Amino acid sequence: MSRQMMAKPLLGAAALMVGGLLIGGAGPADTIRLGLSLPLSGGGAIWGKGTAWMCDKAAAQINKAGGVNVQGKVYKVACVAYDNKYTAAGGASVAHTLLDRDGIKYVLAMGTAPILATQSLTERQGDLLFNLSWGKATKGPKFPLTFDVFNSPAEIGPAIIKFIAKTYSSAKTVVMLNVDDATGRETEAIMRPMWKKAGYRVLASMFYERGTTEFQPTALRLASYKADIIDLPTLPPPDAGKVLKDLQTLGVKGVKILDDGTSASAVEATSGRSALDGVYMGAAIPIDGPSFDARQRAISKEAKAAFGDPVNLVNISGYDAMQELVAGIEKAQSLNPHAIAKALPTVHFKSFYGDVGFGGAAAYGVNIQPLLPVYVTQVVNGKLVDRAKVAVSGK
């Protein structure tokens, strides 16, 4: 073993220490920062970028309106977004960076796997977590510092099923297709019992792997059940587009639902206009409809120009999380996450959709869910048309 080899373990230790020097750094003391753990690379980047953009939008509005007043001291707000790569390991890295290095006390995390990793830190260290996942597993009394920010299948499902039951009274059977990841599995576990409870027969429920490029066999299998309703809750827009196009080619007639479908234009990009015609969505925002005003439409237009997608249920969460946080801080008159968590269920905040309060005890056991309206929309000739606006209650 040469001298050079001896030096190397020491070199490694030295490199570690230099690494230590790079570490550290906090924002200005009079700024309240909301950390964002989002997918900013890969297929989910469009969601992450939109959410970060909407958070910045809310921050700019709040700062312009004078910031946040806590016991006479005025704070500015800001968003800090890092890439969690949609994995647990990525989520853990981002959580450490946000919470431990940057000293941020409030985090919005997207995706079930990164949320699980983030939550194991936030709940233990006493930080506030805004939960942007479709599932229920990470919400409830076991997680006193975790709050919901948007409508997930627990809220969307009942609204859609009620609407379908009313509109298609002769429909009796359902087939489901979901993506085989945490989101798809959790959503399926919520939606399937809902259909059953509403008196429908679920003929089949299938899963496909992320990264699948060809959907003809799946479409053929879906078609073979001849179900009245084809439920596609968690398909990302490109996959939904391909499945719809293949179903159209096969001449499948049934009612098609994208429960978590957030954007007509994103699906249409792949499916083409005619295959998407008549499809229902549960998470798209009918921004041109009567429920929204010019100010909201202006933001949506700006968003579309900035990152390619109009406002939707997911990216609005960036806006709403910031508003929830600020409302909680102002009500609690404290920056302490525990104090804010105590105040949040009783606040009303300026959501993108308008003034809303909290509820959700019926679904989650605690009032952690902002009571946002669910919009059931149908795509007609490429445009989203309001079919039902359902107020979510359930204190």
Added chain:
Amino acid sequence: MMSATFVQLVIISLEIGSVYVLFSLGLTLIFGIMKVVNFAHGQFFAVSAILVTILVPFLAAHGLPVLPAYFLATATTVAVTVMIGWGVYQFGLVRFLRDMEGAFILTLGLAMLSDGLMLSIFGGAPRPEPVIVPGTVRIFAVAVLAQHVVVFGAAVCITGALYWSMTATRLGKALRAIASDHEAAMLQGIPYRRLSRDGFLIATALAAIAGALMAPISEVTPAVGNDYLMNGFMAVVVGGLGSVPGAILGAMFIAVIEAVGGYYVGPSAATMAIFVMVIVVLLIRPRGLLGRA
């Protein structure tokens, strides 16, 4: 009653198979000549598909009918992609000929780099796809997207042309000589470096053509190439690395598993079956179905 479903599954297998063939040809060519695995093959595919979705509407807006616009767009796109490929070869890959590990890492880094670049330039939203050959046609009473028929036809023509040029032209013969024994080929005066560059550029052009052909039916996002890459790898390795007929056979093998498994058992199980079956085939034939020992 097997007939209707059977015909349907045969047609689906051919549809899927032709997609994988188009994607795999470049991969297998690169391996045959340079003895490296190109991890960035999907990025050439993606960049081409994206450029087509930009150029076709642009040209159409300037008064060109759809088909000429599509051909012009495809030609431009292939030219641009090949130029990128030339840069990648000249400033990078040329140093890693026959160096599997080095080339793998270089192309992995390039793939990540270009994913990030494409995301920041084009955004992550799926791009609206041009309709080139609209509608469906009926084959044995089975409805098929017309564009899929085009892709199938193109796959047949391109593999035919490639096979012919590999067996009948000087360049093809030289490339095959390199693939089977590059030292012997060099001793016979075949310029290895120049020819492996030509081979790489042909492979890049194939990826670009595949991207342009798939743009109207696949999704078009910066991430799309990565999704095709895994099945492309599997097709090439099952068929036998470096073999053009092998790539066709491998692509069909995977397509049949995906179609039959996906229909009878379900899509998730079919995906797993592909990986398991690939391992099984390689255990029986360690150099793939048509690979040479």
Added chain:
Amino acid sequence: MRRRDHIVWLAGGLIAVAATRLFQDAYSISVVNLVFIACLFAASFRFVMLIGEMSFASAAFVGVGAYGAGVATTLLHWPFALAMLVGPVVATLVSIGFGLIVLRIKGPYFMLIGFAFAEAVQIAAAQIQVIGGPSGMVGIFAPRILDAWMQSFVAAVVVTALYLLYRLEWSDFGRLLGAIQNNDNVARTVGVNVLGAKVTCFAVASFMAGLAGSLTAFVNNVIAPSDFGFMLANFALVYVKVGGERSLFGAVAGATVMVLLSSYSIVLGASNELFYGAAIVVTILLMPQGLAGLVEKIRLRLMAPKAVRREA
């Protein structure tokens, strides 16, 4: 290995473990943990490269190690030491079976089989609801006593494992692996059980990969199938090549540099992937022999005048 080598290892290892005490804030500790675990996985990956193969199946063995720790801790409530070891042992057993069948295959085919294996295992793990399906497992904690010592524990385990790998590499067995890499036919003709040696090498590397997985589970507390895709093995190869594959210390240096770089690049938000990809490209182009090659070059340049002088 000579006696002095053992002493150097002991001293270097103690310094490395002691150095972890310099880091007391939670963030630095998390990065230090990641660095050491990456070093171990890189060294494991490199160990298979000693027989001239790239094993992307290793990503799956890291996963097996992590899930072993997860199942033993959260479902079976086994003691910590057992939970640390069950994953690596299972990974070793699986790798022996897998290796006996698959190590007859070489080069790119072996590499791509590894890809298929890692993908298949990842999908399979996501189907099993007992271990959390695609959501994975949560609440995998080491005993409370270790709370303040986790980074030192990780360092001690990794340094010990690296020492064992180094010893093996410089033993007769290691030289045999080198012979197989050069030409396994020659090795076979002189009566060496080539497959046996390859499988042993693969099993050792898989144990170490599993150990890296156990540590990952206890450090992150949360694991999911998507953490153990083939990309994990891609990064191990990057660590080895960036550091220089000719020496174990190259793999260690590469893992250290690249993990620090990736931890740093998180702050770049959406540009992190671009930055990391560019870093890989630049490194491999500027330093084809890795950091170790660079060090070697500098050393030669510094020594050259001296050597000339001595001759004169």
